[in-house]
Amino acid sequence: MSPRINSKVGAFVLALFILHLIVILSIIKYFTIAAVNRGLKNETSRIRVLSTGFKNHDFWENFIDSSEEDEDELEERNTELLSTIKVVNSKDEDVIGKTSKPPCCKDSLSPLTCQRLQRTNELLFARRCNSDAEFRLIQCCTTCNKFDGTLAYDAIAESLVGANCFDRYGEKFCGRYVNSTDVWTMKHWSCDGDSPHIAFRSCRKSCGFCDFKTVNYSLKNAIDACKYKKDGWRERLRRRLAIEKLNRIQP
Structure with a gap:
């Protein structure tokens, strides 16, 4: 080739x-x-x-941006929502995360422990029920209410809280707890009565337990605070996302 x-x-x-x-x-x-x-x-x-x-949640209808909406209408709606949130916050700083009821009234030390303390020294037990806010309102609340040597819950609860209103872990820590920020972003606790061992003992002042215009210290309200909310996580998520949305929109 x-x-x-x-x-x-x-x-x-x-x-x-x-x-x-x-x-x-x-x-x-x-x-x-x-x-x-x-x-x-x-x-x-x-x-x-x-x-x-x-969008199926009524609250979040106001937060979801839709591409089908006119931009001017969307901007107007977001501005209106922001104004509403600002008005709420201006009335009470950090109001979104504060409590609206007293701490859950139960024997958090356990009924057996509280009953043993009562039987061991009734005078000391009665004194603690009538003078120690944490002991009376969360640690042995039920047993104190049943013991004849103590004052009635409705008569003493508010004065005990007022005399001992403070944040055990400081304002900075408790500010994060109330606003669900930092390590508390996905917390399973809240100020609103269902976690007294955390909220009342650690961040009593920041959580609003001393705000007697909002929190009514009656035995009925304290017992109602113990009722488990099946959808409690939804409320915590709603509050956290509302705060995050506000922080993103504000200049």
Whole structure:
């Protein structure tokens, strides 16, 4: 075979190889783009599902941005919502996370422990029930209420709290606790009566237990505070997200 023919065959083979390479690269590019588009579509669908879930909650209807809405209307709605939140905050600083009821009244030390303390020294037990806010309102509340040597809950609770109103762990720590920030971002406790061993003992003042205009210290309210809220986590999440939304919008 002549050199001229050999060069033509070589050129043909090279052209064929390049053509195959172009086809392969085109196929790879096609599937890559398809995969990316599919991923974006799935992510968009997931976001829409999440947005729909939030929109089902009345409170979050005001927070979900919709691409179908006119931008001017959306801006006006967000401005109105922000003004509402600012008005609430201006009335009472950090009001979103504070309590509205007294601490849960139960024997947090356990009924057996409180009954033993009573039997061991009734005079000392009665003195603690009538003078120690933590002992009376959260540690042995139920046993103190049943013991004849103590004053009635409604008659003594408010004065005990007023005489011992402080934050055991300081204003900075308790500010984070009340506002669900830092380590408390996903907390399972709150100021609102369902975690007295944390809220009342540690952050009594910041949680608002000394605000007698808001918190009514009656035995009925203290017992009601013990009732477990099945949807309590929803309220904590709502409060935390409301604060985060406010912090993002404010200049």
